[in-house]
Amino acid sequence: MTTYYNHKKIEGKWQQKWEQQPLNQAVDFSKNFKKYVLDMFPYPSGEGLHVGHPEGYTATDIYSRYLRMNGFNVLHPIGWDAFGLPAENYAIQQKVHPQKSTKKNIEYFRQQIKSLGFSYDWSREINTSDPDYYCWTQWLFLQLYKKDLAYKKKAPVNWCKDCKTVLANEQVIDGKCERCNHQVIQKDLEQWFFKITAYAEELLKEIDKLDWSQALKNAQKNWIGRSEGALIKFQVSNSKRIIEVFTTRPDTLFGATYMVLAPEHQLIQELKEKITNWPEVEKYIKQARNKNQMERTDLAKEKTGVELKGIKAINPATKKEIPIWLADYVLTSYGTGAIMAVPAHDQRDWEFADKYHLNKKVVVYNPNYIKDEYIENGGFLPQAMEEEGEVINSNGCGDFAMDGWPTEKAIKEVISILERKKLGKAQTQYKIRDWLVSRQRYWGAPIPIIYCDKCGVVPVPEKDLPVLLPDDVDFKPTGESPLVRSKKFHQVKCPKCGSAARRESDTMDTFVCSAWYFLRFCDPQNSKEIFNQKKIKYWLPVNLYVGGMEHAVGHLIYARFITKALRDAGFLNFSEPFLKIRNQGIILAEDGRKMSKRWKNVINPDKVVEEYGADTMRMYEMFMGPLEDHKPWDSKNIMGIRRFLEKVYKLINFFKSPSSSADEKTERLLNKTIKKVTADIEELKFNTAISAMMELVNYFTSPQQKLTAKQLETLVKLLAPFAPHLAEELWQKLGHKRSIFKESWPKFDPKLVIDEKVTVVIQVNGKLRATIQVKRGVGEKELKELVNKQAQIKKHLKGKEIKKFIYIKDKLVNLVI
RNA sequence: GCCGAUGUGGUGAAACUGGUAAACACGCACGACUCAAAAUCGUGUGCCUUAUGGGUUUGUGGGUUCGAGUCCCACCAUCGGCACCA
Numbered sequence: 001m002t003t004y005y006n007h008k009k010i011e012g013k014w015q016q017k018w019e020q021q022p023l024n025q026a027v028d029f030s031k032n033f034k035k036y037v038l039d040m041f042p043y044p045s046g047e048g049l050h051v052g053h054p055e056g057y058t059a060t061d062i063y064s065r066y067l068r069m070n071g072f073n074v075l076h077p078i079g080w081d082a083f084g085l086p087a088e089n090y091a092i093q094q095k096v097h098p099q100k101s102t103k104k105n106i107e108y109f110r111q112q113i114k115s116l117g118f119s120y121d122w123s124r125e126i127n128t129s130d131p132d133y134y135c136w137t138q139w140l141f142l143q144l145y146k147k148d149l150a151y152k153k154k155a156p157v158n159w160c161k162d163c164k165t166v167l168a169n170e171q172v173i174d175g176k177c178e179r180c181n182h183q184v185i186q187k188d189l190e191q192w193f194f195k196i197t198a199y200a201e202e203l204l205k206e207i208d209k210l211d212w213s214q215a216l217k218n219a220q221k222n223w224i225g226r227s228e229g230a231l232i233k234f235q236v237s238n239s240k241r242i243i244e245v246f247t248t249r250p251d252t253l254f255g256a257t258y259m260v261l262a263p264e265h266q267l268i269q270e271l272k273e274k275i276t277n278w279p280e281v282e283k284y285i286k287q288a289r290n291k292n293q294m295e296r297t298d299l300a301k302e303k304t305g306v307e308l309k310g311i312k313a314i315n316p317a318t319k320k321e322i323p324i325w326l327a328d329y330v331l332t333s334y335g336t337g338a339i340m341a342v343p344a345h346d347q348r349d350w351e352f353a354d355k356y357h358l359n360k361k362v363v364v365y366n367p368n369y370i371k372d373e374y375i376e377n378g379g380f381l382p383q384a385m386e387e388e389g390e391v392i393n394s395n396g397c398g399d400f401a402m403d404g405w406p407t408e409k410a411i412k413e414v415i416s417i418l419e420r421k422k423l424g425k426a427q428t429q430y431k432i433r434d435w436l437v438s439r440q441r442y443w444g445a446p447i448p449i450i451y452c453d454k455c456g457v458v459p460v461p462e463k464d465l466p467v468l469l470p471d472d473v474d475f476k477p478t479g480e481s482p483l484v485r486s487k488k489f490h491q492v493k494c495p496k497c498g499s500a501a502r503r504e505s506d507t508m509d510t511f512v513c514s515a516w517y518f519l520r521f522c523d524p525q526n527s528k529e530i531f532n533q534k535k536i537k538y539w540l541p542v543n544l545y546v547g548g549m550e551h552a553v554g555h556l557i558y559a560r561f562i563t564k565a566l567r568d569a570g571f572l573n574f575s576e577p578f579l580k581i582r583n584q585g586i587i588l589a590e591d592g593r594k595m596s597k598r599w600k601n602v603i604n605p606d607k608v609v610e611e612y613g614a615d616t617m618r619m620y621e622m623f624m625g626p627l628e629d630h631k632p633w634d635s636k637n638i639m640g641i642r643r644f645l646e647k648v649y650k651l652i653n654f655f656k657s658p659s660s661s662a663d664e665k666t667e668r669l670l671n672k673t674i675k676k677v678t679a680d681i682e683e684l685k686f687n688t689a690i691s692a693m694m695e696l697v698n699y700f701t702s703p704q705q706k707l708t709a710k711q712l713e714t715l716v717k718l719l720a721p722f723a724p725h726l727a728e729e730l731w732q733k734l735g736h737k738r739s740i741f742k743e744s745w746p747k748f749d750p751k752l753v754i755d756e757k758v759t760v761v762i763q764v765n766g767k768l769r770a771t772i773q774v775k776r777g778v779g780e781k782e783l784k785e786l787v788n789k790q791a792q793i794k795k796h797l798k799g800k801e802i803k804k805f806i807y808i809k810d811k812l813v814n815l816v817i
Numbered sequence: 818g819c820c821g822a823u824g825u826g827g828u829g830a831a832a833c834u835g836g837u838a839a840a841c842a843c844g845c846a847c848g849a850c851u852c853a854a855a856a857u858c859g860u861g862u863g864c865c866u867u868a869u870g871g872g873u874u875u876g877u878g879g880g881u882u883c884g885a886g887u888c889c890c891a892c893c894a895u896c897g898g899c900a901c902c903a
Contacts, residue, residue, distance in 0.1 A: 213821095213822085214821060214822075215820095215821050215822055215897070215898075216821095216898095217821090218820060218821045218822090218898070218899095219820090219821080219897085219898045219899080220898095221820080221899095222819085222820060222821090222898060222899045222900090223898080223899070225899080225900095225902065227902075227903090229903085245903080246902095246903070247903060248902095248903065249903085260903090296901090297900080297901065298901090299818085299900080299901060301901095303901080327901095328901090329901045329903095330901080330903075331901075331902065331903090333902085334902045334903075335902075335903065338903095339903050340903085341903085342903090346903070347818085347901090348901050348903075349903080351901095352901095429902075429903090430902095431899085431900090431902055549897080549898090552898075553898080553899090623829085623830095623841085623842075624829065624830085625829060625830060626830090629823090629830095630896080631829070631830090632828090632829075634828075634829065634843070636828090636843055636844070637828085637829060637842065637843050637844095638843095639842095639843080640829095640841090640842045640843055641842085643842095643857095644842085646857095687829095687830075687831085687841085688830095688831070688840090688841080690841080690842090691830095691831075691840065691841035691842075692840095692841085693841095694841055694842075695840080695841070698841090759837080761836075761837045762837095763836085763837085763883085763884075765883080765884090766836095766883065766884045767884095768837055771837070803883090804883060805883095806836095806883050806884080808836060811836060811837095812836050812837080812884085814836085814883050814884060815883090816883050816884095
C-alpha cells in the first residue's frame with residue numbers, strides 16, 4: 001500500500017477530536033426542521049460486528065451527515081438490544097453471567113462502531129437490559145394490561161425443547177426454532193399474550209400508505225392474512241350443540257357433505273357421551289398431539305382422520321344429516337377450529353373424502369368445463385379448483401335455492417339468508433395470532449405481575465417499577481423460569497391485600513423491548529416517565545429507518561402495534577412509527593454464498609478497517625451496488641475505492657498552484673456532479689453518487705487541469721458524508737480550522753448543469769450511423785441540412801428514399817428509408 | 818399452491834418520463850518507469866467478423882413503436898415471504 005495516505009493516523013486523530021467535541025447532538029425543539037434517521041439497533045452478540053452491519057449504518061450515516069450540512073436538526077441515535085436468548089446462550093457457553101458478557105459485548109460493539117466513524121448522538125445511547133430502560137418496558141406491559149391488550153391464557157403454544165422456552169409464531173421458521181434450529185412442539189401452557197389481533201385490520205389497511213418496499217409490504221400483508229367470508233352454524237342432530245365454521249365460500253354450503261373438527265376442538269369433550277367409538281377417537285387425539293408442527297403441517301403427507309360415530313350435523317341449507325369427522329388437517333388456531341367440508345370444490349377436502357369414501361356434491365359449475373364430465377368426476381378437475389362459476393344443485397334447499405347465480409352474488413345472498421335465519425353472519429378472518437410474550441428464561445425483563453390467592457392477578461403498582469431481575473440465581477434454563485429459584489424475587493406480598501403472594505417468574509420476549517426503543521431515543525434519560533410527550537411530538541415519526549428484511553414480520557409489526565396501542569392509551573398522537581423503510585441487502589461472501597463460520601468465508605470488518613481504513617470500508621460497501629441488493633464481497637474491488645481515496649488525497653495534498661479563475665468546462669462538470677451527488681444521496685443511491693465523484697476526480701487529476709481552491713473545497717465537501725475522516729483531514733489541509741461538518745452542502749448553478757453543445761445521434765432505420773455536435777436548441781430545418789452533409793449518412797441513403805424524418809430535439813434523428 | 822422481487826460483459830454494476838446499451842470500478846492484455854518486482858501512470862477491452870468497415874447483443878418467445886434493457890402478453894430460471902389458513 002502506498003505511503004501517502006496513512007488512514008490509521010488520520011482516522012484515529014479525527015475520531016478522537018469528534019469524541020472531545022461532538023458534532024452530532026440532536027437538539028430537542030430546535031427551530032430547524034427535524035429529521036429522525038434510525039438504524040435497527042444491534043443485538044450485541046459475542047462475535048462482534050458483522051460486515052453486514054456497516055452497510056445499513058453507513059447509508060444512514062451518509063444521509064444524516066448530508067442532512068446536517070443542509071441545516072436539518074437530525075436525530076441519529078444508537079443503542080443495544082441487549083436482552084434475549086442468544087445473549088443468554090452465549091453467557092452459558094462462556095460460563096459467565098449474561099450481565100457480564102453483555103456488558104463486554106456492548107463495549108466491543110461500541111468500539112467497532114466508533115472505529116467506523118458513524119455520527120451517532122452518543123449522549124442518547126440506550127441499553128434494553130438496563131433497569132432504567134426495562135422499567136419502562138414493564139410500564140408498557142402494565143398499560144397494555146390495563147387496556148386488556150395483555151392477557152394470560154392457556155393455549156397450545158410453540159415449545160422449543162432445546163432452548164426450553166415458548167416461542168412466538170414469528171420465531172418459528174418451517175416448524176423449527178429460529179435460534180437453535182430444533183423442532184418445535186406444541187404444548188398446552190398458560191402464557192401471556194399481547195392482543196395484536198385487535199389491530200389486525202388497521203395494521204393491514206395502513207401498510208399501503210407507507211414508503212416501504214413492495215416485498216416488505218407484501219410480507220406483512222401475507223402475515224396478517226385477511227380473508228372475507230362467513231361464520232355458519234351447523235346444528236348437531238338431537239342436541240342443542242352448535243358447530244360453528246368459517247368459510248370464504250358460503251356459496252358452496254350446498255356442497256358441504258361432512259364436517260371436520262380439529263383434534264383439540266372443545267366440542268369433542270362435550271359430546272364424549274354420545275360418541276360411540278370414543279377409544280378410537282381418543283387415540284387419534286393423542287397421536288395428533290404428539291406430532292410436532294412439521295409433521296402436522298407437512299403438505300405431502302396423507303391426510304388422516306377419524307369419524308365421530310354416533311353424532312351427525314345438519315347442513316342448514318340442505319337440511320340433510322352429514323357425518324362429523326376429526327382430522328388434524330384442520331387447525332385449531334384458525335377460524336373456529338372446525339370446517340364444513342366441500343370435497344367437490346376444495347383440494348384438501350377432496351383428498352380426505354377420497355380416502356374415506358365420503359360423498360362429493362358438485363355445487364359450482366364453471367362454464368369453461370364440460371358439464372357432464374365435471375359432474376361425473378365429482379367436480380374436481382385440477383384446473384377447476386376453487387374457481388368461480390355459477391351455483392348448481394341447490395334446488396330443494398328451500399330459501400337457499402339459487403341455481404344459476406354467479407359466485408359473487410350467491411355468496412352475498414347465502415350470507416343474507418343465514419343472517420335472517422340467525423344461522424350465520426359475514427365474517428373477516430386474519431391469520432395473524434396474538435403475540436406470545438412470556439418466556440421461561442432468565443435474560444429478559446421480568447413481567448410485572450403478582451399472583452395473590454385472595455386477589456388473583458395483581459399488576460405491580462407503577463411506583464414499584466422496575467421489578468429488578470434478580471442476580472442471585474442460577475440462570476440455566478430448565479423449562480421453568482429460573483426466576484422461580486430466587487426466593488427473594490419470587491415470594492412477595494400482595495400489593496393489594498398484603499398477604500403472601502408470588503411474583504410472575506416469566507420474563508418478556510426481547511422483541512417487547514425493541515418494539516418501543518425508537519420512542520425512548522427522544523428522551524433517553526427520563527426517570528419520571530417513559531418519554532416526554534412534547535419531545536415525541538417533535539421527533540416522531542421516524543423519517544428513515546434502515547435495517548434487515550428479516551424483521552419484516554416480527555419487529556416491524558410489533559413496533560407498529562405498540563405505537564397504535566400507545567396512541568389509543570393517549571400517549572402518542574400518530575399511528576405509524578416508520579414512514580420510510582429501506583432494507584439493506586445481504587453482503588454475501590466472495591464465493592457467492594452467505595457468510596458463515598461453517599463455510600469459513602466470513603469477512604471480519606476489523607481487519608478491513610485495519611488494512612484499508614474506515615473510509616474505504618464505508619465507501620466500498622456503498623459502491624458495491626444498490627443498497628437493497630444482495631451483493632458478494634470482493635477483496636479486489638475494494639482496492640478500487642482505496643485508489644480513489646488515494647487519488648483525492650494526493651490531488652489536494654500535492655496541489656501546487658491553484659488557479660485564480662475557474663475554467664468553464666471544469667465548472668460545468670463540477671456543477672453537474674454536485675447535482676448528481678445531491679440527488680443520489682436523497683434517493684439513497686450511493687453507488688452512483690460515488691461513480692459521479694470518481695468521474696469528477698478523474699477529470700481533476702487529468703494532466704494540465706487548472707483548478708481553483710474553491711473547486712477543490714467543493715469536491716471535499718461532496719466527499720465528506722462518505723469518507724468523513726479523510727474529508728475532515730483534507731479540509732484542514734485546505735486551510736480551515738472549523739470542522740467540515742459545520743459547513744453547508746454545496747449548491748449547484750442551474751445554468752451550468754445544462755451544456756451549450758449537445759451530441760445528436762443520427763440513426764437510419766433505428767441504427768446508429770453517426771453523431772454530430774450542435775448548439776443546443778437547433779431547429780429541424782437546420783439540422784436536416786447538417787445531416788445531409790454527413791458522409792456516413794449519404795452512404796446509407798444512396799439510392800433510397802427517405803420516408804420519414806424524426807427529430808427529437810437535442811437528442812436524436814431517425815431516418816426511415 | 819398464493820404473493821413479491823430479480824434476470825444486462827470475464828466480475829460488481831450503470832442507463833433520467835421509451836431515444837448512442839455497458840458509465841464507474843474490478844479483472845485482463847499491452848506499453849512507460851525499474852536491474853527486477855510491487856506501487857503508479859498511459860492505452861485497449863461485450864461478442865462475431867473477410868476489420869479505417871459491417872453484423873450482432875440486456876433470461877426465452879411474441880407484440881406495440883420511427884425507435885424497447887425500459888411498455889404489453891406468454892413462458893423459463895433464481896432468490897425471498899406465506900402456506901392443510903378452510
